[in-house]
Amino acid sequence: MSKLIGIGVGPGDPELLTLKAIRVLEKLDILLLPTGRSGGESEAYHICKEYIPELVSLEKRYFPMTNDKDMMMAAIAEIAGEVKSWTLSGKTVGFVTLGDPMLYSTYGYLLKLLRDEIEVETIPGITSFGAIASGFNKQLCEGDTPLVIYPCVDDLKELDELLSTQKSMVLMKVYKSFERVKALIVAHHLEDDCLIVSNFGKASQKVYYGLEEVNIEELSYFTTILINKEV
Incomplete structure (x- = not known):
């Protein structure tokens, strides 16, 4: 079933990913890669990339790290709209995040916007x-x-x-x-x-x-x- 899956990839060592996280990464249609600056790289992606099949579509998106909450939420709302569209078209979408998705993660903001709109699953990660x-x-x-x-x-x-x-x-x-x-x-x-x-x-x-x-x-x-x- 199509849904959004938040995936904690741990603190940095690829061997600290859980077996469940690895299995989920292998079954995605789209993987959303959050970056902290425009044009930047995703730290979470570099941790888990060896477990991602070539057929998975990688979508890099900029999540502003700013004290301007209105600006931040406007950007996240736009990304949430994309994720909703992807899932409603039948895609399973992953979102990788450092550490655990429920601890100081941008994923939490995305979750608030989407959990009442689409199916969402969250895979814990090592803090x-x-x-x-x-x-x-x-x-x-x-x-x-x-x-x-x-x-x-x-x-x-x-x-x-x-x-x-x-x-x-x-x-x-x-x-x-x-x-x-x-x-x-x-x-x-x-x-x-x-x-x-x-x-x-x-x-x-x-x-x-x-x-x-x-x-x-x-x-x-x-x-x-x-x-x-x-x-």
């Missing part, structure tokens, strides 16, 4: 922080300790408070705000409780076990900080 924790034997949390996942954008006032009250945290989207995040971590004396990883699972992967080791020029958009005060 970046889960893969990093396992890859470096860094326990995220244990027992009844909460795990806080925090996007490091805007003024970071809430992060300041959380660093003083929470024991286990995942800091995402730290690329543009790294120096401010670093200052807060130092202020709370958590320098020795951090693991910083950029581009996990890729050839360009960088790993830092302390803030002072970090070369900010080596950090990419895909940089995550794990903090655990108990381990």
Whole structure:
């Protein structure tokens, strides 16, 4: 049956795709490739491309990464219209996204526009922080300790408070705000409780076990900080 399928491809290593994701990729008619800039490349595609048959039609589309929500949603609405048209014509359409489709993914906006219009299926993917924790034997949390996942954008006032009250945290989207995040971590004396990883699972992967080791020029958009005060 024709439908839209959101497919999480994990954090970067092609071997971290699930078997279900691979099977779905092999049966698509159209694969939608999201890019974060006009004319750019799809990071998600490069992770999963070895599993995509030649007969699958690849459709690259620009999803604006902007604080102008009206502009962003207008662009996504136009793409949603295309996806709806494709599915109503009998096509099965895939959308690949980094990590898991339900965590800070553009797919979520597309899902809101289409889930009441067409059939939609979502295939989970391994999150970046889960893969990093396992890859470096860094326990995220244990027992009844909460795990806080925090996007490091805007003024970071809430992060300041959380660093003083929470024991286990995942800091995402730290690329543009790294120096401010670093200052807060130092202020709370958590320098020795951090693991910083950029581009996990890729050839360009960088790993830092302390803030002072970090070369900010080596950090990419895909940089995550794990903090655990108990381990």
